[in-house]
Amino acid sequence: RVHGKSSALFYGNAAIVSAIPIWIFWRVHEMDLKENAPLFAVCTLLVTFLVAFAYKNSKFIFKHKIAAKRDAAINYEITKKIGDDKRVTKKEKEERVLWKKNEVADYEATTFSIFYNNAIFLLALLFISFMVLSNLSPMLNYSISMLSAAGLIALLSTGTKC
Amino acid sequence: SLTCKNAAKNINLYADINGKTMQVTKSEDNSKYQYQVSFSDENKNLPSGRYDLKFYDEDGYTNLRKAQRSGEGASSVASLFTITVSHPGVWKGPMVQTEFVAATVAILVWYLAYTARSKLQSS
Numbered sequence: 001r002v003h004g005k006s007s008a009l010f011y012g013n014a015a016i017v018s019a020i021p022i023w024i025f026w027r028v029h030e031m032d033l034k035e036n037a038p039l040f041a042v043c044t045l046l047v048t049f050l051v052a053f054a055y056k057n058s059k060f061i062f063k064h065k066i067a068a069k070r071d072a073a074i075n076y077e078i079t080k081k082i083g084d085d086k087r088v089t090k091k092e093k094e095e096r097v098l099w100k101k102n103e104v105a106d107y108e109a110t111t112f113s114i115f116y117n118n119a120i121f122l123l124a125l126l127f128i129s130f131m132v133l134s135n136l137s138p139m140l141n142y143s144i145s146m147l148s149a150a151g152l153i154a155l156l157s158t159g160t161k162c
Numbered sequence: 163s164l165t166c167k168n169a170a171k172n173i174n175l176y177a178d179i180n181g182k183t184m185q186v187t188k189s190e191d192n193s194k195y196q197y198q199v200s201f202s203d204e205n206k207n208l209p210s211g212r213y214d215l216k217f218y219d220e221d222g223y224t225n226l227r228k229a230q231r232s233g234e235g236a237s238s239v240a241s242l243f244t245i246t247v248s249h250p251g252v253w254k255g256p257m258v259q260t261e262f263v264a265a266t267v268a269i270l271v272w273y274l275a276y277t278a279r280s281k282l283q284s285s
Binding site: 062065066069112115116119120122123126127130 | 261264265268269271272274275276278279282283
């Protein structure tokens with residue numbers, strides 16, 4: 001379950017990340033933009049979905065871990081904020097802690113998921129495109145390296161450890 | 163541009179460039195650049211630096227040839243004037259390959275992400 005704002009962030013980021021390698025392939029591998037526009041469009045779309053998929057899965061896994069880690073810190077912060085206010089019941093305090101923890105973990109997991117997946121995607125793409133497939137024709141190079149890199153992060157994100 | 167003391171015009175000039183002597187070409191139709199001389203060589207034979215181009219008139223050139231034949235060396239003949247050309251050298255390519263830089267940055271970013279994730283997992 002992903003909320004609206006989170007989802008928009010994921011898809012927006014995924015679209016940017018999938019679109020940027022077009023620039024690399026255009027300039028370095030010398031692929032003409034107009035000629036290869038349909039290929040670029042299709043690949044970018046597929047990669048966007050795969051990358052967003054990876055983001056969502058990673059975020060889900062990271063969120064639990066982060067929430068567990070931040071528990072103590074948030075508890076301390078809320079306690080300090082409440083201070084000596086007698087009106088706040090224990091139950092309400094725990095509710096606040098839970099809500100704040102959820103919010104913080106959500107945000108942190110989202111950004112970390114994006115960062116982590118982007119790092120792997122970039123490294124995999126550069127490696128596959130320039131080292132493994134450097135002798136292939138640019139069109140094949142583009143499609144295989146993009147889909148492989150995106151597929152890789154999608155696959156890794158479904159693992160339990162991630 | 164140069165003017166001669168005795169207002170001589172249309173004289174024959176000779177240039178000594180990097181040990182090679184040649185006559186400076188005169189062109190009548192090009193009024194701005196009447197005298198032109200050029201030299202070229204392979205890049206490795208022309209390292210970056212300042213090159214002194216010595217110019218001689220007819221008499222000077224004759225003296226120069228005499229000195230060269232007798233093995234005295236060209237420096238004993240006084241030149242009419244000298245033009246110094248500074249050659250900055252040619253670019254031999256980037257010091258570090260761009261793909262190396264790109265790969266290094268990508269690996270560094272991945273390493274940061276990986277350590278952050280490990281810290282997260284270790285809890």
